[in-house]
Amino acid sequence: MTVPASANVRQTLLSVENLSIEFGQGPSRKRVVDDLSFHIQPGETLCIAGESGSGKSLSALAIMGLLPKMARLPSGAILYDNQDLLSQSEREMQAIRGQRIGMIFQEPMTSLNPIMRIGDQMMETLKRHRIATGEAAWQRIRAMLDAVKIPKVSERLRQYPHELSGGLRQRVMIAMAMLCSPRILIADEPTTALDVTIQAQILELIRELQQEYDTGVLMITHDMGVVAEMADDVVVMNRGLVEETAPIRTLFSSPAADYTRKLLAAVPRLGTAPPLEERPEKPAVLEVEALNVRYPMRKKSLFEPATEVHAVNDVNFELYEGETLGLVGESGCGKSTTGRALMSMLNFEGSIKVRGRDIRGLKGSALKAVRQDIQMVFQDPFAALNPRKTIAELVGEPLLIHGRGSAEERTAQVAELLGKVGLPEADVMTRYPHQFSGGQRQRICIARSLALNPQIIVADEPVSALDVSVQSQVLDLMEDLQRQYNLSYLFISHDMAVVERLCHRVAVMFGGRIVEIGTRDQVLHNPQHPYTKRLLSAVPIPALDSKRDFRSLLADSQAPDPIRPKGQAIAPSQYDEVARGHWVAIEA
Template identity: 40%
Template sequence: MTDTPGASPLLSVEGLSVAYRVGRSTRRVLHDVSFELAPGQVLALVGESGSGKTTTGHAVLGLLPENGEVVGGRIRFRDQVLTDLSPRGWRAVRGSAVSLVPQDPTVSLDPVRRVGAQVEDVLLLHTDLDAEARARRVHELFELVGFTDVARRVRQYPHELSGGMRQRVLVAAAVAAEPELVVADEPTSGLDATVQKQVLDLVDDLRRRSGTAVVLVTHDLGVAADRSDLIGVMHEGRLVELGPTAEVIAAPQHAYTRRLLDAVPSRRPVVPRPPRSAAPADRVVEVRDLTRTYGDLTAVDGVSFDVRRGETFAIVGESGSGKSTTARVLTGLTEATSGTVRLLGSDVTHLDRAGFRPLRRAVQIVHQNPFASFDPRFDVRDVVEEPLRSFAPRSLHPGRRRQQRREHEERVVAALEAAALPADFLRRHPRELSGGQRQRVAIARALVLEPEVVVLDEPISALDVSVAAQILDLLRRLQDERGLTYVFISHDLAVVRAISDRVAVMQHGRIVEQGPTERVFSAPGDPYTERLLDAIAGRALTPGAAS
């Protein structure tokens, strides 16, 4: 990070206000936002979804949607007033002097064009390089962002690259013309800790080399703490706190900033749990030498572990480590190739979905993206009631059918209440709900059959820190009240440390280490576990950490 006292600002945002047209009305979403950024500085804009941080970043780049407009204030870049630019003027500035690293490489890259050609487009638009020089520059950029075997990579299509690799391509495109300012909009959202660190290291290295200033839009306070000189905290369209990062973290002045910081997993008190029994009768999940192959690919390779009644057992690892495939076998969504899997005393190793059905009441799953798992035609009542209908008798006397509807209604309402949602949500549609509310609906759907084991596959990875904290508190309360057993799949080690009793670390389909969570975190026994722990963002947020 760069200390630039007295440097003249590269970017000045002065009293910025933005409104969106909705039908015939106008709704202001940004109110009088002001800040300055010097060359080489990093400003992190943090806040929950809807706080205005992405709108601010997009306004700086002139990339507001068609129904959005700047209704007050101005944005200055050096001596140029960006808010006065015509579309033609923006084309001359955007990509060359200022550029964007977008959030989602899946939708930001053209799926039918080679990634090298997409980076070359920036050079074609903003430089006078000939074709040979552009090809050399693309090769240099791919090396700069950490690719090896560049000749092959530049000819690949986006679907042939991992999420982290696609994000590197977007970084290469953003810096191709050596801009003075980069707006990075959630550039590592959804990435594994190690890949996140690589991408952020890359942005940081480029900033140090060229003096590029960065506006880092993120909901991850750990990333903001580690990677910025200044933090701006946004809430309901206003910049409620702005200052040097270390000062804001050490002594936040605004109540909302304090609430955000209090929600960070590493700052929340860990409630000790009594040790779980290891008796065979107390093992609700028993996995021995589990293997799952897909053709020549071995996704899970000889995995063994037990899960004890009432505990939270976490499985962590990077994308492709095999943790989600393991979860799919445990929930009957994928058959094992070999090995043994016992759930609640029953051998389910080679059961297909129909054979697994009798266990479906006792073993439920909460998916990473609940919205994708909901029928778009259903309202909340239909979503939560669906498992009950699935197990209901097909042919009933009319009187019994009415009674069943009343029973279902009571159980749906009880499940919603258990997930901290009021009964008036019954007739809402998932599209009308926030991410946190949708995840609560997914939890209610899992609870309505009163299961004993719940598999949670990345349940909070897409949620803001305060919403994630609420979901974790909810899961802990439900476990205490109902004696639930959780298998918690995650790449977020800070969350795993906060919620789990024991943890297994997976790499390339194998478990390389497992044991009590605190022991694994405090004294890792495998080099891969050490690398994962070293990549955790937000050490500066931990109470007592050196600044």
């Protein structure tokens, strides 16, 4: 699909020709993108696929004129509307960004201004490009938020980014990117770390907006399921090189490059996990009974009745020794809140027993003693690691807090832990988090969680933002450590294929409640609750003949409103045991 400079430019929205990007100078010079070419037509979706470090996002930043100052462009051209964007001044690029070429960035929380309300940020975009002012601008903003199906638009306009869920923040980013009706939309990993139902909604929104405005879409992703759903043509990149460029049907039916075949083979697929071995009955190491978590809502006026968010409602489950229990559900269902409650990181009602000891109300040294038995691996390893501390300090911090050993003994134990998670190099301990890849940072977080020899690890989306090959390595590591130390995992995830591979039992959450719980095969291969069935039907499959019906997925997808009057009692959940150990909520 390489396009010569003279060929058919007028019918092409965007043409990238022989683009190369370098960092550094002299002997330390490194080429991170080498001879990249593609073109995008109106209404067409081109996917750039590949793993982290392949140069996908840098290519998008080059189109937007947002590369770091130390980057060099030794060759290539980026043609938009018969203009080479690489020759445009910064002032000229400011007029193009947003108005003619919009971009959805990978992480909406870092792309949105945390101290500005959503409405003010969107108004700033319209003012900058002089699209509309006053009431006409607000009408345009509300219409676009309606178009991306954000509920309670007037309320959202007054909120700050941290007050929205990940799915809502990503919708806001799409609305901002489309606010000026750009002819080209660049979507950089727009659904990474989102659950499958929210992912389906985001992709459907992009599709609808593309059809309405005849927009050309450049989608950057490492998810081959998303590629199969969205792409017309695909560019596969690996370490800055183009491995293959082909129409979507050709790529999936007869990939030419070994790397493409490897990428497709590495994608976890639901239904391919080996059968589980029979496990002897073992004692429960974690018992959760009638767990409730509520947050008070800020009153908008003095006379408004007090309300609260019911984040978790009457949750009950047990985790057994050496077992992995998967906790799945869409954004806002209460999965991560449940995990934080288990760590006593927030106030809760009900009973949580860690190895028979109820942790409710524990503080100080008593809570510290319990936390030796239960540790947590967070979703974002970069945010979980203090950037000012070395890896030796970070991994050894639990040992220091709990007074374990001398300085020399702690150093030796940190080295041993890093070796166990596949980071045995001597210089690892003196380096800082930013000097590692995402997969390596997650390994460091796992090493830190093992420092106190806990029996239970709460893993909150530990592989959601990792490439499929790195994801596989981390999951292998977790399985090896479980066998070696007889660990029990509560594995919080939205990726059903990963859950199928790792988990012995699965609990499905919806609207703050567990609606179905049972063995892996019972829940994933014989789902009984309507929500579980809908969740499984939303799983992306990297095959052209398995595209999802987005519109049916989005029907009746609203969870119950979690905001209720303060003190309002909620009836406890009722369940049917449809098979031994397989419990399904009875709908009211």
